[in-house]
Amino acid sequence: MARNVTTQRKIVNTVLAWGIGLLIFFPILWTILTSFKSEATAIADPPVFLFFDWTLDNYRVVQERSDYMRFLWNSVIIAGGSTLLGIIVAVPAAWSMAFVPSARTKDILLWMLSTKMLPAVGVLYPIYLIFIKMGLLDSRVGLTVVLMLINLPIIIWMLYTYFREIPGEILEAARMDGASLKEEILYVLTPMAVPGIASTVLLNIILAWNEAFWTLNLTAAKAAPLTAFIASYSSPEGLFYAKLSAASTMAIAPILILGWFSQKQLVRGLTFGAVK
Amino acid sequence: MATKASRSAARLMMAPAVILLLGWMLVPLCMTLYFSFKKYLPLRGGDLGWVGFDNYVRFFSSSAFWPSVIATLVIVGGVLAITVVFGILLAILLDQPMWGQGIVRILVIAPFFVMPTVSALVWKNMFMDPVNGLFAHLWKFFGAAPIEWLSQASMTSIVIIVAWQWLPFATLILLTAIQSLDSEQLEAAEMDGAPPLSRFGYITLPHLNRAITVVVLIQTIFLLSIFAEIFVTTQGSFGTKTLTYLIYQRVLESQNVGLGSAGGIFAVILANIVAIFLMRIVGKNLDA
Amino acid sequence: MGQITLQQVTKNFGDVQVIPPLDLTIEDGEFTVFVGPSGCGKSTLLRLIAGLEDITSGTILIDGADATAISPAKRGLAMVFQSYALYPHMSVRKNIAFPMRMAGVDKAEQDRRIEQAATALNLTDYLDRRPGQLSGGQRQRVAIGRAIVREPAAFLFDEPLSNLDAALRVGMRLEISELHKRLETTMVYVTHDQVEAMTMADKIVVLRAGNIEQVGSPLDLYRTPRNVFVAGFIGSPKMNLIEGPEAARHDAHTIGVRPEHIDVVETDGQWQGRVGVAEHLGSDTFFHVHDTGLAEMLTVRVAGEVNLRHGDTIHLNPRADQIHRFDDKGLRIQ
Incomplete structure (x- = not known):
């Protein structure tokens, strides 16, 4: 039972937490604010917070000059595609490990996790070489496959933990009720697994969207997603704060929104069930 | 618990995932291992034959190795x-x-x-820029000379940026762990006469023990291979060249694949040492 | 029809044999209860009959036909699970309809059977709710409804009442018994609670470590337990088991006397001891008697109220014709 606390203490908590929360959030807030300023206001001294002439110019310029939509589209395809591919491969695997466990299931799961811990830089050149040989460098297909592979262990793991929460007795009941394996999966398992699959999809879109090793190293102009688009602003000629902010805001906004919906799943997905 | 029919179906359904991951792990790793024993310069003659452990010796004895280890340790720590x-x-x-x-x-x-690229750029330009950054304004406001963050305090800057990105992760996991603490335990301790600080020390902290270990291990694995934050800010200069960045430069910038591969194998071994501890915790939880 | 026959059935999990060769016939229309302590293999046995587990060797016949290799779906049996195993994403109506949908029963017939089951089980008002919105007892009834509409050859119950509170359990026990009287279908019921076994069964199968210890009607088991294990397991409170000189006096290794078969007398009882705890229920009084020199503690059940308290000396007389005798292997001496 939670106990009542004094209003005074609650006020202190609230003020403290909001203060720290806003401090942590401030860089994002500042970026969003700056994206609506003119370049001159953006570097004004002293800095201007809220009282300036709000403008959408930066967003228009970013789109016109650097073809933002193309990078966005690459990000969408790569993040969405790798997640979809991953789910297709992972659902049957997670299903079988959760409902028909064998003596080796645990070892297989742990081994799959271990592949996630392989440092990317250790296999950078071989992948680079394979990509060149197969003509996959700077292609969306190649990047989609790589991101699918690096996130596959997390997808399988998350689905596995969700499936394990579905009581085996319910599937047995379906079997007793005369359902074939296909009907069992279609009518009973899938509807019950949808929330878990949805969370898994969400978290993986976020991870794939923000991935910044392979996306930087395996793309050039054609297939570059938003991570690479933003990185191109690090060169001196790209130094316009307001435009940088507008580009950044557009790159992070979709994921911030998805991310807020998936905070709970984040813990499960990223700790592999080690913290409950 | 299951019947034979469902067991063979299960094996079949697991196959694609297992084969894909096995390929993804083994093929590149074997190639890296192979290159690490060769003198291999793609732009300057290509495969120049076997050199034994030469690459390893050169990688570990190069003047950049120890600074990169220290940079990595400072950032991770x-x-x-x-x-x-x-x-x-x-x-x-x-x-x-x-x-x-x-x-x-x-x-x-x-x-x-x-x-990561956004957070690195935003911090670099809008906060840490010595002329127009918010920090510079703040320092001037208090009458201090602005700091050139990314050159004068390069490591501190990178640590701030990365810590800002990972603080939410640690907080979220620790919060989940705290919320799973049975409040009756704390009330029992209160009845037993433990003041707030002792309750934290004797009940809350031990309860968080495992969550903290998990946070440390998972973050270590990710932090060992941070890349974009350095790529976008200092490009490895001003003492921020981590092991990952050093290997990246050897492989893609100076195109010395043999040398870079030797470093890559070292990085794999390093990550595996951390991974083993993480696996043991995760594995124990699987049985529960 | 619903006769189930097990012939030399065994089950191994890896190297561990949980069911040694076992023969059993469950007659058509019979209410059979498998009872035993946890881990005795009673649930495994039920799952073997259901087909949810493969048997390692032996044969299972349903109505004389070999069902050993038939999938659970095709055995024509219905099962009620301990956790009820309702489909959480379907309404009560859809839950009950599910087995009929799988069997391709036409819509009108489905509706007719759902109505019938809902009326019989008092579920009419709840048909459009989800399982999550129901109480434990209602969920239990939905699970039974889902089993009934299949019109199965036999019902299998796996500890169906263990998740209900005590009062509800007594009520559901009656409902299931009445259902059996009405349908006259074979029912196989697994429980660890010997009271459920005694009150519901036509035939009780007592299991221990995968072995059948005794098969018989509740009163058979009560009156003539075949061995010490059954004697101790059936009956509540437990039978008093006494070894040593007192047993030797009756030419036995162990003798057993049920608490209700010991009379309390004013003076000069055959046995005497000191009252430890006295439980006054009104209708009955239970005494835990210590220091009798026979066993650690004897339990005595007396009808009505008897005014003896903690520490009082109590005199006891066992009824001579109700003393069970067992040999050194624990088997009954006739």
């Missing part, structure tokens, strides 16, 4: 210390009753969802 300590404090604060808890939670978690 600094970020871990900041995120764990502040993560615990924040988690405890967020667990207290207050108004607008949900919104504060969202504010605190947000940095985790910002892509």
Whole structure:
């Protein structure tokens, strides 16, 4: 039972937490604010917070000059595609490990996790070489496959933990009720697994969207997603704060929104069930 | 518990995932291992034959090796210390009753969802720029000379940026762990006469033990291979060349694949040492 | 029809044999209860009959036909699970309809059977709710409804009442018994609670470590337990088991006397001891008697109220014709 606390203490908590929360959030807030300023206001001294002439110019310029939509589209395809591919491969695997466990299931799961811990830089050149040989460098297909592979262990793991929460007795009941394996999966398992699959999809879109090793190293102009688009602003000629902010805001906004919906799943997905 | 028919179906359904991951792990790793024993310069003659452990000797004895190890350790250690300590404090604060808890939670978690290139660029330009950055304005406001963050305090800057990105992760996991603590345990301790600080020390902290270990291990694995934050800010100069960045430069910038591969194998071994500890914790939980 | 025959059935999990060769016939229309302590293999046995587990060797016949290799779906049996195993995403109506949908029963017939089952089980008002919105007892009834509409050859119950509170359990026990009287279908019921076994069964199968210890009607088991294990397991409170000189006096290794077969007398009882705890229920009084020199503690059940308290000396007389005798292997001496 939670106990009542004094209003005074609650006020202190609230003020403290909001203060720290806003401090942590401030860089994002500042970026969003700056994206609506003119370049001159953006570097004004002293800095201007809220009282300036709000403008959408930066967003228009970013789109016109650097073809933002193309990078966005690459990000969408790569993040969405790798997640979809991953789910297709992972659902049957997670299903079988959760409902028909064998003596080796645990070892297989742990081994799959271990592949996630392989440092990317250790296999950078071989992948680079394979990509060149197969003509996959700077292609969306190649990047989609790589991101699918690096996130596959997390997808399988998350689905596995969700499936394990579905009581085996319910599937047995379906079997007793005369359902074939296909009907069992279609009518009973899938509807019950949808929330878990949805969370898994969400978290993986976020991870794939923000991935910044392979996306930087395996793309050039054609297939570059938003991570690479933003990185191109690090060169001196790209130094316009307001435009940088507008580009950044557009790159992070979709994921911030998805991310807020998936905070709970984040813990499960990223700790592999080690913290409950 | 199952029948034979479902067992063979299960094996079949697992096959694609297992084969894909096995390929993804073995093929590149074997290639890296192979290259690490060769003198291999793609732009300057290609495969120049076997050299035994030469690449390893050269990688470990190069003047860049030890500084890169130290840079890596400083970043990993600094970020871990900041995120764990502040993560615990924040988690405890967020667990207290207050108004607008949900919104504060969202504010605190947000940095985790910002892509690394964005956070690096925003910090680099809008906060740490010695002329137009907010920090510069702040320093001037108090009459101090602005700091050239990314050259004068390069490591501190990188640690700040990365810690800002990972603090939400640590907080979220520690908060989840705190919330799973049975409040009756704390009440029992209170009845037993333990003051708040002892309750934290004897009940809360031991309860968080495992969560802290998990945070440390997972973050270590990710932090060992941070790349974009350095790529976008200092490009490895001013003493911020980590092991990952050093290997990246050997392989893609100077195109010395043999040397880079030797470093890559070293990085794999290093990550595996951390991974083993993580696996043991995860494995124990699987049995429960 | 619903006769189930097990012939030399065994089950191994890896190297561990949980069911040694076992023969059993469950007659058509019979209410059979498998009872035993946890881990005795009673649930495994039920799952072997259901087909949810493969048997390692032996044969299972349903109505004389070999069902050993038939999938659970095709055995024509219905099962009620301990956790009820309702489909959480379907309404009560859809839950009950599910087995009929799988069997391709036409819509009108489905509706007719759902109505019938809902009326019989008092579920009419709840048909459009989800399982999550129901109480434990209602969920239990939905699970039974789902089993009934299949019109199965036999019902299998796996500890169906263990998740209900005590009062509800007594009520559901009656409902299931009445259902059996009405349908006259074979029912196989697994429980660890010997009271459920005694009150519901036509035939009780007592299991221990995968072995059948005794098969018989509840009163058979009560009156003539075949061995010490059954004697101790059936009956509540437990039978008093006494070894040593007192047993030797009756030419036995162990003797057993049920608490209700010991009379309390004013003076000069055959046995005497000191009252430890006295439980006054009104209708009955239970005494835990210590220091008798026979066993650690004897339990005595007396009808009505008897005014003896903690520490009082109590005199006891066992009824001579109700003393069970067992040999050194624990088997009954006739």
